Amino acid sequence: MRALVLTGPGKAEVQEVEPPVAAPGEVVVDVERAGVCGTDAELFTGGMSYLRTGRSWYPVRPGHEWCGRVTTLGDGVPAQWLGRRVTADTMLGCGHCDRCRAGRHHVCGDSAEIGISRGRAGALAERIAVPVTALHALPGSVDSTMGALVEPGGNALRAVRATRLGSGGRLLVLGTGTIGLLVALFAQAEGVEVHLLGRDLEDLRLARTFGFAGLWDRPALPGLRWDAVVDASNAPHLPSLALDLVEPAGRVVYIGLAGTPSTLDSRDLVLKDVTAVGILGGSAGLAGAISAYADGSVDARPLVAATMGLAETVQILGGHRPPDAGPGPKFHIDPRR
Structure with missing residues (x-):
């Protein structure tokens, strides 16, 4: 089968590889859609911290x-999984430790x-093997585009829940x-008054279409009361800004990762009685x-700028944005193309 293989920093190609086999407790899935993530780009450039710690290594798929x-279906997998549309948890624990x-x-x-x-x-390939314990079934109302947005959506929803905000926050x-x-989007769906901070007004172009309360x-940026702040950026100076802006006794949620260390003053965290997650x-x-x-x-779905073929993934990882792409930040790959 065809799969994208990263062979070294800045080096990637589509290769013919052996197809996966369903081990006991696993399934093989024909991939319909896969998203290109910032983590994939870090693995491609060689900037991913796991490459330095030995947790990841080349070649990587x-x-x-x-x-x-x-x-x-592998041995021991219930028959009802056959033919089902699914996605899966990225994080595969050992299953035995206390955690x-x-x-x-x-x-x-x-x-x-x-x-x-x-x-x-990984799933930038025609097929993937996954433990059945990691699977999540997709209802018919969740199309391929949305199905490939479940994993980042799960991250975002966890961040919203960590703010502890409800309607009116x-x-x-x-x-x-x-x-x-x-x-x-997830916060807005729960009745939260949502504001976004972008680098400039052009950076907020897509956000304008969603009807958020404020775009800045x-x-x-006005001096409003911010009950919670979520840092979803990759800028090393914004974690401290999030702490500066949040209301005393509020909550700051950190989900973004900068390429270089960020600093914040823990005295501010204590003296403002802020909860950081x-x-x-x-x-x-x-x-x-x-x-x-x-x-x-x-x-x-508006977050997806374009859906492209597997061979075009290398261009996307290299930072190329097709001229006919939409305004969204996400690119999807259809490995069947």
Whole structure:
């Protein structure tokens, strides 16, 4: 089968590889759609921290935002999975440690991440093998575009839940990439008053179409009460800005990762009595994201700028944006093309 293979920093190609085999407890899925994520780009450039720690290595086959249809069952897998449209949790814990048994498999010390770490092949390929325990079934109302947005949606929903805001609360989201916009959409669906901070007005072009309460660049940001702030950016100076802006006794949620270390003054955290939360992975939010997509309360399809063929993935990873692409930050790949 065809699969995208990253062979070294800045080096990638579509190769013919051996198709996956369903081991006991696993299924093989024909991939319908896969998203290209910032993590995939970091693996491509060589900037991913896992490459330095030995958690990831070349060659690597990326792709952890995806959906498809189950075509093969391994031993011990219930027959009802055959033919079902699914996506899956990216984070695969060992299943035996205290963290896994407590439902925190996403921070298992021996976890593998699909398309990212421990050599677990990803979904930028025609087929993928996945443990049945990681699968999430997709209802018919969730199309391929939305199905491949479940994983980032799960991350965003976890960030929204971590704000502890309900209807009438005011949220400021820093960053207008895929995660920032998804955070804003999930929060808006729960009745939160949502504001976004972008780099400039052009950066907010797509956000204008969603009817959020406020869209701002830094000079225009008003001095409102921010009950919670979500940093969904990759800018190293914004974690401290989030802490500066949040209301005393409010909550700051960090889901973005900068390429260089960020600094903030823990004295400000203490003296403002602020709760800070870090979000890693969408595991606990996947089911909720599927439900929100299925009932129509969140429509994330405008975030996808274009859907392209597998061979075009290398251009996307290299930063090329097709001239006919839409305004969204996300690119999807149809590996069947």
